[in-house]
Amino acid sequence: MVFSSLTFLFAYLPIVLLIYFLVPIKYRNIWLLLASLFFYGWGEPIYVLMMMFSIVVNWIFGNYINKYRTDNRKKAKFFLILCIIFNLSLLGFFKYYDFFATNLNNLGLNIIKPLNISLPIGISFYTFQALSYPIDIYRFDTDVQKSVINFGAYVTMFPQLIAGPIVRYRDIAKQLNERLLSLEGFASGVYRFVIGLSKKVLIANNCGQIFDFVTNLSSTQTSLITAWLGIIGYTFQIYFDFSGYSDMAIGLGKMLGFDFLENFNYPYIAKSITDFWRRWHMSLSYWFRDYVYIPLGGNRNGLAKQIINIMVVWLLTGFWHGAAWNFVLWGIFYGIILIIEKLFLLKYLKKTPSIISHIYTMFIVIIAWVLFAFTDLNEGLHYLGMMFGIGTASLANDISLFIIRNYIILLIVALIAATPIAKTRFNPFNNETFKKLAPIFVLILLVICTAFIVDASYNPFLYFRF
Amino acid sequence: MEKKKYSITSLLTTIIFLVFIFSFFLINIFTKKIDFSENENRYLAKAPATTMKNIFFGEFDTEFETYFSDHFCFRDKWIEIKSNVLKWSGAIENNGVYFAKDNHLINQFINYDENIALNNIQYINEFAKDNNIEIHLLLVPGAAYGNKDYLPFGATNIDEKVLIQKIYSLSENINCIDISDSLCDGDNYYMTDHHWNHLGAYKGYEALVNNVLNKEANIFDYEKVSSSFYGTMYSRSGSFNNMPDSIYKMISDKDISYEINVDGEIYNSLFFENRLKEKDKYTYYLDGNHTEVNIKSNIDNGKKAIIIKDSYAHILLPYLASEYSEMDIFDLRYFHNAISPYIQDNTDIYIIYGIETFVSDSSLVGLW
Numbered sequence: 001m002v003f004s005s006l007t008f009l010f011a012y013l014p015i016v017l018l019i020y021f022l023v024p025i026k027y028r029n030i031w032l033l034l035a036s037l038f039f040y041g042w043g044e045p046i047y048v049l050m051m052m053f054s055i056v057v058n059w060i061f062g063n064y065i066n067k068y069r070t071d072n073r074k075k076a077k078f079f080l081i082l083c084i085i086f087n088l089s090l091l092g093f094f095k096y097y098d099f100f101a102t103n104l105n106n107l108g109l110n111i112i113k114p115l116n117i118s119l120p121i122g123i124s125f126y127t128f129q130a131l132s133y134p135i136d137i138y139r140f141d142t143d144v145q146k147s148v149i150n151f152g153a154y155v156t157m158f159p160q161l162i163a164g165p166i167v168r169y170r171d172i173a174k175q176l177n178e179r180l181l182s183l184e185g186f187a188s189g190v191y192r193f194v195i196g197l198s199k200k201v202l203i204a205n206n207c208g209q210i211f212d213f214v215t216n217l218s219s220t221q222t223s224l225i226t227a228w229l230g231i232i233g234y235t236f237q238i239y240f241d242f243s244g245y246s247d248m249a250i251g252l253g254k255m256l257g258f259d260f261l262e263n264f265n266y267p268y269i270a271k272s273i274t275d276f277w278r279r280w281h282m283s284l285s286y287w288f289r290d291y292v293y294i295p296l297g298g299n300r301n302g303l304a305k306q307i308i309n310i311m312v313v314w315l316l317t318g319f320w321h322g323a324a325w326n327f328v329l330w331g332i333f334y335g336i337i338l339i340i341e342k343l344f345l346l347k348y349l350k351k352t353p354s355i356i357s358h359i360y361t362m363f364i365v366i367i368a369w370v371l372f373a374f375t376d377l378n379e380g381l382h383y384l385g386m387m388f389g390i391g392t393a394s395l396a397n398d399i400s401l402f403i404i405r406n407y408i409i410l411l412i413v414a415l416i417a418a419t420p421i422a423k424t425r426f427n428p429f430n431n432e433t434f435k436k437l438a439p440i441f442v443l444i445l446l447v448i449c450t451a452f453i454v455d456a457s458y459n460p461f462l463y464f465r466f
Numbered sequence: 467m468e469k470k471k472y473s474i475t476s477l478l479t480t481i482i483f484l485v486f487i488f489s490f491f492l493i494n495i496f497t498k499k500i501d502f503s504e505n506e507n508r509y510l511a512k513a514p515a516t517t518m519k520n521i522f523f524g525e526f527d528t529e530f531e532t533y534f535s536d537h538f539c540f541r542d543k544w545i546e547i548k549s550n551v552l553k554w555s556g557a558i559e560n561n562g563v564y565f566a567k568d569n570h571l572i573n574q575f576i577n578y579d580e581n582i583a584l585n586n587i588q589y590i591n592e593f594a595k596d597n598n599i600e601i602h603l604l605l606v607p608g609a610a611y612g613n614k615d616y617l618p619f620g621a622t623n624i625d626e627k628v629l630i631q632k633i634y635s636l637s638e639n640i641n642c643i644d645i646s647d648s649l650c651d652g653d654n655y656y657m658t659d660h661h662w663n664h665l666g667a668y669k670g671y672e673a674l675v676n677n678v679l680n681k682e683a684n685i686f687d688y689e690k691v692s693s694s695f696y697g698t699m700y701s702r703s704g705s706f707n708n709m710p711d712s713i714y715k716m717i718s719d720k721d722i723s724y725e726i727n728v729d730g731e732i733y734n735s736l737f738f739e740n741r742l743k744e745k746d747k748y749t750y751y752l753d754g755n756h757t758e759v760n761i762k763s764n765i766d767n768g769k770k771a772i773i774i775k776d777s778y779a780h781i782l783l784p785y786l787a788s789e790y791s792e793m794d795i796f797d798l799r800y801f802h803n804a805i806s807p808y809i810q811d812n813t814d815i816y817i818i819y820g821i822e823t824f825v826s827d828s829s830l831v832g833l834w
Contacts, residue, residue, distance in 0.1 A: 187476030405620025
């Protein structure tokens with residue numbers, strides 16, 4: 001179930017909220033756990049069992065690590081390593097087994113067969129989330145969670161279960177046991193949720209249409225400008241999709257009384273790739289920083305070691321995004337750029353006019369999205385070629401004009417929404433009188449979003465041919 | 467828990483949100499479910515089976531979500547709102563339909579399968595060669611070409627005239643008839659449907675008669691039989707406040723009587739009055755899609771015709787029927803037997819397709 005579905009908005013959410021606020025406070029975490037398990041099991045009921053197993057195992061490991069962490073570091077470390085192995089094996093098996101099997105087969109080594117198992121939704125997110133718990137305990141960053149229910153509610157919490165933000169246990173430990181519910185908090189959650197929903201349904205989905213439209217064109221119909229319009233559509237789609245989802249998660253969290261960390265900070269206004277990755281999917285960057293980069297030694301053991309550490313982190317980051325070579329390549333690409341920036345480029349970027357550093361950053365980001373968008377490397381390279389006039393019929397054509405004409409307002413809205421202009425005085429909603437109109441604004445967006453979601457199921461194509 | 471102060475804005479935001487999600491939640495439960503969507507011309511999803519097997523190992527989740535959205539309350543209103551929001555935001559198209567001038571809704575024609583197009587003309591070539599017959603091929607451009615003057619600025623489509631000529635150039639010993647230019651002149655298409663109308667079809671008929679039969683076309687009068695036809699483009703575009711089209715009956719100045727056999731049922735008219743009560747009123751002509759239709763007339767010239775066609779032919783055939791004592795009409799999407807046994811001496815063989823179907827439908831393989 002995704003947030004931007006009618007089932008979630010008009011069946012699941014009303015029921016969950018109603019019961020959440022009706023039951024006594026001490027039962028809220030149980031209800032949250034049950035509701036989240038249902039949410040998770042909706043698509044793949046069988047995997048709920050695996051999820052419960054994972055929760056119990058992590059919780060027990062947590063207890064053991066806690067028991068030994070002061071007096072017997074060695075033993076605590078032993079349990080920690082076991083726990084990490086357990087989590088990574090689950091992730092490795094479900095997400096990467098088939099990838100390795102297929103690649104070994106391609107090399108002629110028919111040792112293992114691909115199993116074609118379906119990937120449990122959100123496994124990349126909740127594995128990382130669960131992992132933060134034993135590590136934080138081991139490092140004395142947090143206390144043990146006495147209740148397996150509270151711990152289960154943390155791991156499964158439906159707002160961030162399938163697409164993040166990746167909430168570290170320590171950030172939320174207090175709120176799990178005690179949290180403040182207020183009308184003010186609920187309303188700001190609603191506002192945030194509706195903004196996120198609109199980003200996803202109105203901007204991301206429609207920008208995605210541009211990319212789909214362009215990738216479906218025949219080679220005689222493409223042009224350089226069309227290829228750029230397509231990837232710009234994708235660039236907006238992926239940002240508004242993901243950040244919209246994070247907004248919805250944060251909003252739902254607020255409605256339930258939780259405060260999650262921010263996950264995006266206007267990444268497309270970054271002035272360098274280093275800056276970009278401090279703004280994009282921040283919870284993942286923090287995770288890799290805290291649990292991989294720093295434990296590896298970070299920047300403390302000399303430049304050579306630091307470069308290796310950066311490459312390791314980025315190889316893993318790429319691979320985390322998907323079990324396919326294009327994601328690995330995408331990660332390596334970013335790793336290399338980040339190292340170049342670290343070595344010398346960042347110094348120059350600071351001196352250049354900001355317009356140039358913006359263009360440089362967006363250029364790299366867009367090129368990287370091409371690698372990201374096509375799981376088939378050849379298609380990706382072909383697309384990249386078209387962006388530079390290789391394999392296209394012309395510079396611009398009537399298709400380019402159509403895209404601009406049809407989507408111009410959408411692209412302008414997307415461009416504005418990708419920048420923090422909304423936080424400045426140019427946004428009328430920051431003015432106290434206009435702020436009072438927020439409820440109307442929420443209503444209008446809800447109506448329009450619902451219309452777009454209903455329309456997605458509208459399927460009058462069947463008899464068109466007849 | 468300490469009670470905090472709150473603002474009216476927060477209270478209103480919360481109330482609006484909760485009322486919104488709860489009211490549609492409740493309305494959905496209590497609205498009567500309909501089985502069939504007129505606009506989509508399809509049966510809506512049925513409630514999924516609530517067996518343990520389906521829930522745990524089946525497709526219960528997707529089935530439920532489809533069911534839930536198929537039966538979402540005020541469905542058509544939502545579709546219309548979406549269409550309007552796009553219009554207000556300056557878009558010129560929704561679901562692949564252009565919002566064109568003067569209430570015209572025109573299908574966007576951007577993609578086609580080149581292989582299907584090439585294969586189809588090859589099948590026709592082979593068919594002609596194997597049976598040693600002459601075939602008259604009429605490919606009709608859609609409104610995207612014929613009504614291109616109505617298109618909004620920025621609209622683009624594949625040039626259907628060029629496409630038709632390209633296909634014709636690949637034909638071998640086929641009599642190819644091109645009416646692309648004449649269809650650009652006047653109102654030859656419905657505003658809200660993807661078919662040509664009675665005026666466009668008359669031009670097609672005229673071209674066939676001049677070219678194949680070497681004679682002048684018969685004269686027809688028109689009688690308006692419906693003024694509330696909302697076609698496929700209307701449904702797809704969600705432009706539900708668009709003006710409707712009218713349906714006209716063609717009346718020959720000659721007194722001809724027909725006996726029409728539609729999949730085994732016999733009727734006396736080429737027009738089907740009760741179809742005018744339905745949504746898709748284009749089926750008024752020849753009762754819409756059927757596997758095999760036979761038309762016998764009291765015209766005593768002994769001439770026969772075989773028509774292989776898609777729905778574009780339905781509105782043309784009432785004209786063409788005035789030239790033949792017998793016609794056999796086949797729709798290869800449903801007819802899967804050999805056509806050769808139907809071919810006799812003194813039989814004209816026509817293949818009549820809308821170009822947009824011709825390049826996307828692979829059922830012409832049935833000729834082969």
